Amino acid sequence: MHRRYAKKNIPIELLRALVTIVDTGSYTKAAAALDLTQSAISSQIARLGRLLGGSIFAKGQGNMTPTKRGLLVLQYARRMLSMNDELLTFAGPNSAPRQFVIGLPSWLGRERLIEIFERCSASEQVSFRCDRTERLLGDLNVGSIDVAYLCNAINPPRIAVAQWSEQTVWVKSPKLTLSPGAPIPLISWPGTTGDRVAVELLEDSGMQFFVAFSAPEFSARLAAVAAGLGVLATQARCIIPGIEIVRDGLPALPVNKAGIYARDGLNLDRHAPLLRTLTDLLVPHALSASTPMVPAGEGLFGKGLFGKELVGKELVPPPRVRTRELHRAR
Numbered sequence: 001m002h003r004r005y006a007k008k009n010i011p012i013e014l015l016r017a018l019v020t021i022v023d024t025g026s027y028t029k030a031a032a033a034l035d036l037t038q039s040a041i042s043s044q045i046a047r048l049g050r051l052l053g054g055s056i057f058a059k060g061q062g063n064m065t066p067t068k069r070g071l072l073v074l075q076y077a078r079r080m081l082s083m084n085d086e087l088l089t090f091a092g093p094n095s096a097p098r099q100f101v102i103g104l105p106s107w108l109g110r111e112r113l114i115e116i117f118e119r120c121s122a123s124e125q126v127s128f129r130c131d132r133t134e135r136l137l138g139d140l141n142v143g144s145i146d147v148a149y150l151c152n153a154i155n156p157p158r159i160a161v162a163q164w165s166e167q168t169v170w171v172k173s174p175k176l177t178l179s180p181g182a183p184i185p186l187i188s189w190p191g192t193t194g195d196r197v198a199v200e201l202l203e204d205s206g207m208q209f210f211v212a213f214s215a216p217e218f219s220a221r222l223a224a225v226a227a228g229l230g231v232l233a234t235q236a237r238c239i240i241p242g243i244e245i246v247r248d249g250l251p252a253l254p255v256n257k258a259g260i261y262a263r264d265g266l267n268l269d270r271h272a273p274l275l276r277t278l279t280d281l282l283v284p285h286a287l288s289a290s291t292p293m294v295p296a297g298e299g300l301f302g303k304g305l306f307g308k309e310l311v312g313k314e315l316v317p318p319p320r321v322r323t324r325e326l327h328r329a330r
Contacts, residue, residue, distance in 0.1 A: 015077035103148030107218035163259035185212035185230030
């Protein structure tokens with residue numbers, strides 16, 4: 001490679017080294033997993049830092065904490081490696097037929113996921129990916145997944161299989177008492193849409209709060225709520241036994257605009273049975289009787305995607321639900 005291109009390309013092996021170090025927890029284990037020496041792994045991370053203009057891990061002997069730059073690189077590295085591996089799977093020398101890929105938010109509960117996996121797999125051969133809305137949206141836009149269930153996606157894809165509104169609520173454990181005027185213990189994970197909106201609403205209301213617990217896994221945040229550590233803003237469908245809705249004392253939360261969206265170019269008629277199953281599983285039951293399957297893009301409205309009997313309008317919010325949407329998130 002000519003040296004003038006050196007800083008325009010990041011070798012994929014450097015990104016794989018970073019992800020493997022983080023996943024295994026040490027340089028030594030990463031070296032063993034990649035069949036390299038520890039010094040080779042160290043050299044790859046040092047080279048990655050030079051290419052990107054800063055350290056990937058915080059300084060200190062044996063420190064495995066990524067820097068702010070390292071966290072950003074890790075996020076992109078996982079996506080790039082995923083696409084690299086998919087390309088080899090479906091277009092490499094031993095390529096396999098591409099399966100239909102469904103994207104789901106990582107906050108869906110265990111029982112709901114099991115039901116989705118079982119029923120959708122019965123319709124046709126599919127694979128699944130669970131991730132944050134922002135990542136699912138990006139993968140849907142580049143075509144590495146076929147359909148995705150997205151809540152409050154900013155600039156959602158043009159083609160919607162179905163759209164509806166979902167109420168968001170504050171939840172807490174019955175064991176937790178919120179005293180008037182006392183700081184609100186917040187369960188969160190910085191960077192998520194729900195967290196940004198919750199913080200913004202609390203700040204706009206002049207209410208003091210502190211982060212009592214944070215974790216990237218939604219199941220861990222829900223466990224913290226059930227343990228009485230704090231309050232969480234989430235979709236009403238995520239309520240589990242042992243937690244309750246906070247009905248007074250906190251700012252009213254807006255309604256989520258939700259939907260099942262398809263990538264450009266997907267043959268919707270071919271996958272109609274699977275999409276009907278997915279819609280039946282994800283649309284709130286109070287609305288499912290009137291769920292339409294319609295395009296969301298301008299110029300497509302009114303065309304039948306699954307036959308003329310399914311042409312309809314976008315779902316309206318349930319009665320008595322405030323319809324201010326969450327698109328305030330920045």
